[in-house]
Amino acid sequence: MKVLTLNTHSWMEEDAEKQIEVLAQTIAGNDYDIVGLQEVNQRIDAPAASLDKYFQPTLDQKAIHEDNFLYLLIQRLNELGCLYYWSWVYNHIGYDIYHEGVGILSKSPLDPQALLISQDDDPADYRTRNVVIVRTHYEQQEIMIANGHFSWWLSPDEGFSYEWKQLESELAKSSLPLIIMGDFNNAADIADEGYHLVLNSPLQLRDSFQQAKVRQGEGTVEKPIDGWQENQASIRIDYIFSQSYFKTQTYRTLFDGKDTPQISDHLGVEASFSWSI
Numbered sequence: 001m002k003v004l005t006l007n008t009h010s011w012m013e014e015d016a017e018k019q020i021e022v023l024a025q026t027i028a029g030n031d032y033d034i035v036g037l038q039e040v041n042q043r044i045d046a047p048a049a050s051l052d053k054y055f056q057p058t059l060d061q062k063a064i065h066e067d068n069f070l071y072l073l074i075q076r077l078n079e080l081g082c083l084y085y086w087s088w089v090y091n092h093i094g095y096d097i098y099h100e101g102v103g104i105l106s107k108s109p110l111d112p113q114a115l116l117i118s119q120d121d122d123p124a125d126y127r128t129r130n131v132v133i134v135r136t137h138y139e140q141q142e143i144m145i146a147n148g149h150f151s152w153w154l155s156p157d158e159g160f161s162y163e164w165k166q167l168e169s170e171l172a173k174s175s176l177p178l179i180i181m182g183d184f185n186n187a188a189d190i191a192d193e194g195y196h197l198v199l200n201s202p203l204q205l206r207d208s209f210q211q212a213k214v215r216q217g218e219g220t221v222e223k224p225i226d227g228w229q230e231n232q233a234s235i236r237i238d239y240i241f242s243q244s245y246f247k248t249q250t251y252r253t254l255f256d257g258k259d260t261p262q263i264s265d266h267l268g269v270e271a272s273f274s275w276s277i
Helices: 016-030 069-079 160-171 194-199
Strands: 002-007 034-043 085-094 098-106 111-116 130-138 141-149 153-155 178-183 214-216 238-242 246-254 268-275
Touching (some): 002 016, 002 178, 016 069, 034 141, 034 178, 069 085, 069 098, 085 111, 085 130, 098 130, 098 141, 111 160, 141 160, 153 160, 160 178, 160 194, 238 268
Parallel strands (some): 002 034, 141 178, 214 246
Antiparallel strands (some): 002 268, 085 098, 111 130, 130 141, 178 238, 246 268
């Protein structure tokens, strides 16, 4: 099983057409089973798109617009002969002109859910966050995937810690094998904050980087970016966590400007798993 996550920073990069093309070719070339994307944007004033059966809506689904980054990515994947089921969940207004959200692609049909995890629920507030949670299948086994773009660490009761506890509580209701991915905005090398909270969760999650038998790359942000303006190092804030049903074989960072073109202010994370249920 192959999984990819990327904060796309969509429509904020210099060459959006290149970004979609590189991402589509990478997905097609690597034949991912699941892809999780964050900062998937669409202009507020763009017209609604015409959708087919591969789009899997949530309850109270926000309209998909013609310039939705994931919608356009799906069109290009279709041209490449790759058919993915997909879902998109709205978070908040970004940079005054975008609906910003998170999306997921899967080779198998999805049963998606949008879960509000933030203390704020006003779309005009950038702190409003939803996670997309899906039930899908891999090798006839039902599994659960969660993809989110979380807030920064503020305190044990605010920001990331609050959001994580909401997600953790919801996911604990299920016994399905679980993968959680996304932009966690918490660095792995900072003790006793978000990364520590995830690894000590009763969900018993494992970090694909730590578990992989073969690793290529590590950090996922290598320069100052929004929210990490003082950063001057390579830090790891994007993750793929899984339960023990998934045995991590490989971990790799992508879109670093070396082996693969840089297309976002984040690097992508790829993990491959063997299946042990």
